[in-house]
Amino acid sequence: MKFRTIIAAAATAVFATMAQAEEMKMSVTTSFANSGLAEVLLPEIEKDTGITVQLLVVGTGQALKLGAEGDVDAVLVHAKAAEEKWLAEGNGTHRREIMYNDFIFVGPSDDPAGAAKADKATGALQAIAAAQAPFVSRGDDSGTHKMELSLWKAAGIEPQGDWYRAVGQGMGAALNTASGMNAYIMSDRASWLKFANKGDLKLVFEGDPVLFNQYAFLPVNPAKHPHVKNDLANKLEAWLVSDRAKALIDGYMLNGEKLFTFNAKAE
Amino acid sequence: MNDILQGMARAARLVVTLDADLVEITALSLQVSLGAAVIASAIGLPLGAWLAINRFPARRVVIAVLNALMGLPPVVVGLIVYVLFSRSGPLGALGLLFTPTVMVIAQVIIITPIVASVSHQAIRELWADYHDLLISLKANRLQRIVTLLWDGRRALMTASLAGFGRGVGEVGAIMIVGGNIDHATRVLTTAIALETGKGAFDMALALGFVLIGLAISVNLALHFLSRTERGSRW
Numbered sequence: 001m002k003f004r005t006i007i008a009a010a011a012t013a014v015f016a017t018m019a020q021a022e023e024m025k026m027s028v029t030t031s032f033a034n035s036g037l038a039e040v041l042l043p044e045i046e047k048d049t050g051i052t053v054q055l056l057v058v059g060t061g062q063a064l065k066l067g068a069e070g071d072v073d074a075v076l077v078h079a080k081a082a083e084e085k086w087l088a089e090g091n092g093t094h095r096r097e098i099m100y101n102d103f104i105f106v107g108p109s110d111d112p113a114g115a116a117k118a119d120k121a122t123g124a125l126q127a128i129a130a131a132q133a134p135f136v137s138r139g140d141d142s143g144t145h146k147m148e149l150s151l152w153k154a155a156g157i158e159p160q161g162d163w164y165r166a167v168g169q170g171m172g173a174a175l176n177t178a179s180g181m182n183a184y185i186m187s188d189r190a191s192w193l194k195f196a197n198k199g200d201l202k203l204v205f206e207g208d209p210v211l212f213n214q215y216a217f218l219p220v221n222p223a224k225h226p227h228v229k230n231d232l233a234n235k236l237e238a239w240l241v242s243d244r245a246k247a248l249i250d251g252y253m254l255n256g257e258k259l260f261t262f263n264a265k266a267e
Numbered sequence: 268m269n270d271i272l273q274g275m276a277r278a279a280r281l282v283v284t285l286d287a288d289l290v291e292i293t294a295l296s297l298q299v300s301l302g303a304a305v306i307a308s309a310i311g312l313p314l315g316a317w318l319a320i321n322r323f324p325a326r327r328v329v330i331a332v333l334n335a336l337m338g339l340p341p342v343v344v345g346l347i348v349y350v351l352f353s354r355s356g357p358l359g360a361l362g363l364l365f366t367p368t369v370m371v372i373a374q375v376i377i378i379t380p381i382v383a384s385v386s387h388q389a390i391r392e393l394w395a396d397y398h399d400l401l402i403s404l405k406a407n408r409l410q411r412i413v414t415l416l417w418d419g420r421r422a423l424m425t426a427s428l429a430g431f432g433r434g435v436g437e438v439g440a441i442m443i444v445g446g447n448i449d450h451a452t453r454v455l456t457t458a459i460a461l462e463t464g465k466g467a468f469d470m471a472l473a474l475g476f477v478l479i480g481l482a483i484s485v486n487l488a489l490h491f492l493s494r495t496e497r498g499s500r501w
Contacts, residue, residue: 054365054449054451055449068355069353071364173463176463176466195465196468197468198466
C-alpha cells in the first residue's frame with residue numbers, strides 16, 4: 001500500500017513537471033534580483049504568458065558569457081558598452097532598453113572624506129581618493145564594477161593603493177566587506193535598501209545623472225545556438241515592454257522609495 | 268553572538284512550521300548529495316578494495332594521487348563540469364546544465380576519491396588479517412573483494428558518510444553547475460550563500476543550522492538502520 005502511494009506520488013510529480021508548459025532561462029545581474037523586483041514580476045509573467053522564467057543570478061560579465069555559450073535564452077543586464085560588443089560578436093539578436101535605476105555612494109556615517117559635499121559623482125570620488133579613505137570595489141567585471149571604473153576614469157584618478165580594495169565578489173558580499181571595514185562603496189540603490197547588515201554605513205551621495213543605470217533585455221541569437229527558446233524570449237520581451245510591466249515596474253516601492261523607472265520605447 | 272541566537276530561533280521556527288521553501292531546498296540537498304554518495308560508493312568502495320589487494324608497479328603512485336584528489340577544490344571541479352556540459356562544450360547537446368543531474372555528476376567527481384581513499388585504508392588493514400585465510404581457501408579476486416567489503420562494512424559506511432558529508436556541505440561546484448535557480452536547483456548551501464549576500468545573517472545561519480541538523484540526522488539514521496554500536500556487539 002505504502003509502496004503504491006510512493007509510486008503514485010512520484011508519477012504525479014513527473015507529470016506535474018511535464019505539464020509545466022514553457023520554461024526559459026534568463027541570466028540577470030545581482031542588482032536586479034537583490035532589488036526584489038524579480039519576485040514581483042516573475043509570478044505576473046507566468047500568469048500572463050504561461051512562461052516560467054528561471055533566473056541565473058550572476059554578475060554582468062558572467063551573465064553575458066552564459067548567453068554567448070548558449071546556456072540561457074536571454075540576458076537582462078546593465079553595461080551598454082559590453083552589451084554592444086556582445087551583440088557585435090553575433091551572440092544576440094538585438095538590444096531592447098527596459099528600465100533604469102541608479103547608483104549611489106555609501107560610506108561611514110561620519111563621512112571622513114566629505115563625499116557628501118561634492119556636487120558631482122566624480123567630485124565625490126576625488127574627495128575619497130584625496131582622503132585615502134578605504135573604498136571597496138566589486139572588482140568582478142560586473143556592470144556595477146564597469147560603471148565604477150568609468151567614473152574613476154572620468155574623475156582623472158587611477159585608483160590604487162592600500163585604501164582601494166577590490167573584493168571580486170557580488171554586490172551583497174562587497175557590501176558586507178564595506179560594512180565590516182567601515183569603507184566607502186558604490187552600490188545600486190536597490191541592493192543598498194534591501195541590505196540588512198548596514199552597520200555604521202549610510203548613503204552619502206546620490207542624484208548625479210551619470211549614475212543612472214540602464215537595463216536592457218538581449219535575446220540570445222538562435223542562428224548561433226539553434227536550441228535556444230527564441231520564441232519564448234520574444235514573448236517575454238513583448239511582456240516586458242507592455243503597459244502591464246510599466247505599471248508594475250514604476251509602482252514597485254522599497255521602504256517608500258521608487259527604485260526603477262520604466263523607459264522602454266514602443267517599436 | 269546575537270545573530271547566532273536569532274539564527275537558531277529562526278531555524279527552529281522554519282523547521283516547526285515546515286516552511287515550504289525550506290522543505291523544497293532541503294529535499295533537493297538530500298537528493299543531490301545522497302545520490303552522489305550512493306554513486307560514489309558504488310565506484311569508490313570496490314576501487315578501494317581492489318587497490319588494497321592488488322600489487323602492481325604504479326600502485327604507490329595511484330594511491331598517492333587518490334589521496335591528493337581528496338582535496339580536489341570543488342570550485343575547479345564545478346568549472347570543469349560547467350565547461351563540459353555548457354551548450355558550447357562537448358556534452359552540451361545533453362542539455363543537462365543547470366539541472367540536479369549535473370549537480371550529482373559534479374559531486375560524484377568530488378567525493379569518489381574520498382570514498383575510495385578511506386575504504387582503501389580500512390580494507391588494507393582487514394586484508395592483513397584475512398590474507399592467509401582467503402589465499403588458503405583459494406578465493407579468487409572477486410570473492411576476496413566481496414568478502415572484504417562485506418566484513419568491512421562498518422568502516423566502509425564511514426567512508427560513504429564522509430563522502431556524503433563533503434557533498435552536502437559543498438557550495439563551490441553546485442553553485443556553478445546548478446546556478447542556484449529558485450525552485451529548480453537551489454540547495455541549502457547555495458541558499459546560505461545567497462542570504463549572506465543579502466546581509467540577512469539570521470536567515471543564513473538558520474539555514475546553516477538546518478544543514479548541520481540534516482547531516483547529523485542522516486548519520487544517525489544510517490547507524491540505527493545498520494545497528495552499529497549496540498551494547499552487546501563490538
